[in-house]
Amino acid sequence: MAKMIHSMIRVKDEARSLEFYDKAFGLKVADKLDFDDFALIYLANDETSFELELTVNKGEPKDYDLGDGYGHLAVSVEAAELEPLHHKLTELGHQPRSIVEFQPGGEVVAKFFFVADPDGYQIEVLARTGRFAKL
Template sequence: MAKAVHSMVRVLDEARSLDFYRNAFGLEIADRLDFETFTLVYLSNDEASFEVELTVNKDRSEPYDLGDGYGHLAVVVDDLDAEHARFEEAGYAPGKLVDFTPGGPGTDPIARFFFVSDPDGYKIEVLAKQGRFG
């Protein structure tokens, strides 16, 4: 059986990205591998063993074109409303809170969430810890 271990995103400014992931999600550097033309920075926290890998290409000066193929990363939080307010206060411009209820009014939501973008434009879904994400 396979075990998911990390997801990689290419970032333009290492310090700016580290600041965002640390303050937004409590991710800290688990490992940093520096090579001649690029650096790999692995971020994690005590909540899960899954890591976000930031790839910093040293010769890159232009923002990356995310194209139309990238989806999103997703994280789960205990208090979605509090996190949304905290993200607003931090200036991260979170999207609106969504109660995803495909069964219609009066049915339980499948998920509650909002999206936020990191400094390079990668979308991150922030989900309430409930239901299948509990």
């Protein structure tokens, strides 16, 4: 059976992205492969073996066009951490969207908010409750 190990996004400013993912989600550099024209930076934390790969194309003159095919990344936090993290991201100037409780039929399936990283990638932050209690 296949095991998901990482997802990759292209970022413009390495330092800005590393700071965001560290402060927002505690993701640290697990490995970095540095080449002449690009670098691959793998971010991880102790919560999971899944990594986020940042690709930095050196000398890229313009921002990336995310197009209309990109969806989002998702992370989960303990339910009690959702609101404090939302507050922290707000204080850091990242303008997270409002916290939403998705409860079709009256049962809470998910409690979450979205925040954009410095390159505009959307990240869904889910409380470990409802469908996501064990993720």
